[in-house]
Amino acid sequence: MRFNAHFSDGSSAQLLPVSVQQIDQTIHFIIADNAHYFSLEQCELSPRIGSTPQYIDLPNGARLVSEDFDALAAIFTKQSPFIDKLSHFLESKWLYLLASLAVTCITAWWLVNSAIPAMADSIAKQLPSQILAQVSDQSLDLLAEHYLSDSELSLTKRGTIASYFEHYISQLDTPYDYQLHFYKGNDLQANAFALPNGHIVITDELVELLVDDERIMSVLLHEVGHVEQRHGLRNVLQQLGIFILFGMFLNDLGDVSGVFSGIPMAVLQLDYSRQFEYQADRFAIEQIHQADSVIQASSDDFIKSFELMSEYYQDSGDVPEFLSTHPLTENRINQIELMVEQSQAN
Amino acid sequence: METQQQGELTPQHSSTSYAFQFKGKTGEFFRIWIVNLALTIVTLGIYSAWAKVRQSQYMCGNTFFDNHEFQYLATPMQILKGRLIAFALIITYSVLSSVYPMAAAGFMVALVLLMPLLLLSSLKFNYHNLSYRHVRFRFTGKVGQAYWYFLLLPILAVLPFGLLLPYAIKQQKCFIANNLYWGDQEFKSEPPLGAFYGLFLGCIGVVVVLSFVIGAVFGLGALSSESGGQVMALMLVLGPIIYLAMFAIGFVANGYILRFMLNNAQLADSKINTTHSPWTYGFILLSNTLAIIFSLGLAYPWAKIRMNRYLAKNITMSKELDLSSVAANNGQANSSVGQEVADGFDMEVGLGL
Numbered sequence A: 001m002r003f004n005a006h007f008s009d010g011s012s013a014q015l016l017p018v019s020v021q022q023i024d025q026t027i028h029f030i031i032a033d034n035a036h037y038f039s040l041e042q043c044e045l046s047p048r049i050g051s052t053p054q055y056i057d058l059p060n061g062a063r064l065v066s067e068d069f070d071a072l073a074a075i076f077t078k079q080s081p082f083i084d085k086l087s088h089f090l091e092s093k094w095l096y097l098l099a100s101l102a103v104t105c106i107t108a109w110w111l112v113n114s115a116i117p118a119m120a121d122s123i124a125k126q127l128p129s130q131i132l133a134q135v136s137d138q139s140l141d142l143l144a145e146h147y148l149s150d151s152e153l154s155l156t157k158r159g160t161i162a163s164y165f166e167h168y169i170s171q172l173d174t175p176y177d178y179q180l181h182f183y184k185g186n187d188l189q190a191n192a193f194a195l196p197n198g199h200i201v202i203t204d205e206l207v208e209l210l211v212d213d214e215r216i217m218s219v220l221l222h223e224v225g226h227v228e229q230r231h232g233l234r235n236v237l238q239q240l241g242i243f244i245l246f247g248m249f250l251n252d253l254g255d256v257s258g259v260f261s262g263i264p265m266a267v268l269q270l271d272y273s274r275q276f277e278y279q280a281d282r283f284a285i286e287q288i289h290q291a292d293s294v295i296q297a298s299s300d301d302f303i304k305s306f307e308l309m310s311e312y313y314q315d316s317g318d319v320p321e322f323l324s325t326h327p328l329t330e331n332r333i334n335q336i337e338l339m340v341e342q343s344q345a346n
Numbered sequence B: 001m002e003t004q005q006q007g008e009l010t011p012q013h014s015s016t017s018y019a020f021q022f023k024g025k026t027g028e029f030f031r032i033w034i035v036n037l038a039l040t041i042v043t044l045g046i047y048s049a050w051a052k053v054r055q056s057q058y059m060c061g062n063t064f065f066d067n068h069e070f071q072y073l074a075t076p077m078q079i080l081k082g083r084l085i086a087f088a089l090i091i092t093y094s095v096l097s098s099v100y101p102m103a104a105a106g107f108m109v110a111l112v113l114l115m116p117l118l119l120l121s122s123l124k125f126n127y128h129n130l131s132y133r134h135v136r137f138r139f140t141g142k143v144g145q146a147y148w149y150f151l152l153l154p155i156l157a158v159l160p161f162g163l164l165l166p167y168a169i170k171q172q173k174c175f176i177a178n179n180l181y182w183g184d185q186e187f188k189s190e191p192p193l194g195a196f197y198g199l200f201l202g203c204i205g206v207v208v209v210l211s212f213v214i215g216a217v218f219g220l221g222a223l224s225s226e227s228g229g230q231v232m233a234l235m236l237v238l239g240p241i242i243y244l245a246m247f248a249i250g251f252v253a254n255g256y257i258l259r260f261m262l263n264n265a266q267l268a269d270s271k272i273n274t275t276h277s278p279w280t281y282g283f284i285l286l287s288n289t290l291a292i293i294f295s296l297g298l299a300y301p302w303a304k305i306r307m308n309r310y311l312a313k314n315i316t317m318s319k320e321l322d323l324s325s326v327a328a329n330n331g332q333a334n335s336s337v338g339q340e341v342a343d344g345f346d347m348e349v350g351l352g353l
């Protein structure tokens, strides 16, 4: 068996073409009239990787480079390490490629759908409250600066809502320091949202739309649900987790730091997943049912709020991001009715 | 396919310059990549060390310069050792930080302070394990320099309204280029500082014009319609475009910096030259990023090959230096554990900062 190679002695970049011959358990070649012999055991063959050249490291620091893969495979039968042999075998068979693709996709799906949400949940539970407060304050400042303006509601209306809200919160066993903020929504229109530390914002437009204190309370309870279940934080952590996962799979995606500047924005986007919305609805309904409250909010008030908001947004003719990321109003009303039926059956 | 490759070979044999050629194929690299991913998952990450070596060697072994390939010499065991140490440190950190929250902050500070050291080790490790014609590359930057160029200078540079930023970027790039050796031959690159400031002004100009256009669009939008809703809708459309534009500016700027560095670089007496267009470079980077995102990562092998092919096509080196005469300098052939740990941390450093 014979193959062509380039020889270099390791002391300089000089490469010499040589013809290498195998005789039993040795290889030999001639350079400048000098014959070189090496036993196969002394030589180390580099693994086969795609169609890149292979290397034979010789004991004296010299090296042979060759692209004669068939001859190398025939000569160095015992040399290739098991792991690289396995990799090369898998890479060359379609069936195993498909299996690899399947393993990767299923794992990615599992990570995105189960593992990352679970981890985000446990991290969100452990995050110190100072960080929570800081992120929330930043987000609220940004919002107040760019969208919101001072509330124009009457002080009595604000006072009534706030006292109902405080009364409700006083009955709740919670680690969060709830505060209700009134703002004029402007471009954000009729809206309510919760920040991770328990600060809840409701816009004048929403108060004017819903009119009744009971309806307003039902919407606020939904927001309390977001806070209690740490939805905002979990959402951000999940996005972060997915970004990190993405980076790990791709190894060198480049500038990963960009994601950190996006955290405040992610909080603002209110991009709660549909699941989170259903969970917050469920929380609100449960609270409505068990609260021994001065106000008599009912699930009907909750449903009416949905209907009013959905009508409002249809009339104004554009799709605000608030609704586009929220589940269809109809589906949510259905869920609420289902829950009411269930609780009555019990 | 075969004939096309023959066609690409012809400009190689220019009499005045050495040329690059990248022979990697998307399909082949995809196979290696996807098998690597699956095996890494199945072995709970241990295989990632082998994956790293196979992918690096695939890229190096397919990069030909003057018809000879590069070689990646790190062994999976070296990489595995580094990654295990990095992993152990991360586990220690998360256990510590859940018991003593203050320890977490301390660890982050330590990581920031160690960052220049890790970057330096990573540069040393990567160049030490890159070889061409059986002669290794070498990075000779010192610890003190690393702290100056990677930590102090960037901090100082942003202080006076970022006015020193172009200078800092130039100095950082030159630190890397001017401490690089192939065998006993030295790389040098001294691009004119004016080019960096010109680029800086250009970027600012583009950003200003862009914000002006956006402002005008919003102003018109607000005038033509009473409802704020339309402005909102416009922002939903424009938002991602602005975001992409910011990325694109960064990518094109990188293309310019690469051109400044290469066109002023030389190895011994041989001058390096590149004909790549920063705009094409930026376009390839941007479209690669988009393709990777929208294919949920599957386009990664294609993107990687595409960029390497483009750069290889454009970079050449004049023939003053007789390549085969270059002597190896294997003085510090033994690599320390620190270098391997740095490599294991590679990504974590990138994430942390």
Ligand SMILES: [Zn+2]
Binding pocket: A222, A226, A272, A277, A280
């Ligand atoms: Zn909600």
